[in-house]
Amino acid sequence: MGALWGINRSVARVHALLMATEGALSLEEIAERLQISKGNASMSLRELRTFGVVRQVEVAGDRRDFYVTEPDVWTMFFRILRERKRREFDPTLDAIHHLLAQPGARGEVRGRLEQMAELLTTVEGVVNRFLQDPASSRAALAFVAGLPFPGKRRKR
Amino acid sequence: MGALWGINRSVARVHALLMATEGALSLEEIAERLQISKGNASMSLRELRTFGVVRQVEVAGDRRDFYVTEPDVWTMFFRILRERKRREFDPTLDAIHHLLAQPGARGEVRGRLEQMAELLTTVEGVVNRFLQDPASSRAALAFVAGLPFPGKRRKR
């Protein structure tokens, strides 16, 4: 799933381990179980916390840090969507706008750039709407996945 | 945009060059303009043809191969969606189903797997619907991007 989510192998493995574990795990135990260095585990956990799919928890009388996965998979999905939008999508759209602002492109080529900007703006609108209201977005997705589009009638 | 689309630097550059060019380009001209080897250009173009976002065209009286980009950006978008689904998404969903078929996971962990399967199945349904009917999908996206969800009323 790494490529799909845009995260690297270790990060994916740390998350998978937490997903596969009921309780909380310490940094050291994670490193041990996955046979990776503490340094790597530390950085991977930071990345996962940045995404917001892993949380640090306290254990009374223990000064180590423990970690658990965000329990709701849909919440994870929207968190990852948000972060990837920020890292990859937004800079792309900015770049296109920057290109369009220059007087360079003409004719067919400019048309393609404009179409690209339109597409990305549409996708951005969809993603923003999803991120604003995850619950109803989830319902909308289920609707689209399971029923025909309005205006399109099923042949029979 | 490379990371966003899941293609590497050279492939992205070849595509960008074709997007920025009105007419058709030969393999050699592409390699020359981008300062990459013919071999690299050849492989990149193959990848782009696999995605279906670049087409080979004939030029009368010239036995070299010439290439042009798919002119419609939305069509490109759906072609890339289709290919990434095939390469990254489908294997992931298969793996989850395989895990669920085994008797290993119990309790909370199994619940997460089931949620994950549900999420991926929903997304798969959405993507399939999009790929079946790109034109109305595009309209649906514009709708979602620009208007409130059904059942959610705007405050004012």
Add this chain to the structure above:
DNA sequence: CATGCCGTTCAAAATAATCTGAACGTTCGG
């Protein structure tokens, strides 16, 4: 205010991904 325990950092090492270019097969004109 030393000592041990933790987590973090980052330069260097290891690994993975990408790119090059020489070798090769095909096709076509003569």
Add this chain to the structure above:
DNA sequence: CCGAACGTTCAGATTATTTTGAACGGCATG
């Protein structure tokens, strides 16, 4: 047939990414 023009392939070189592990700083405890 021959040779030249092309595109493709893939082993090896190069470049980029990831991982390690030693060094470090903070902090709680005695």
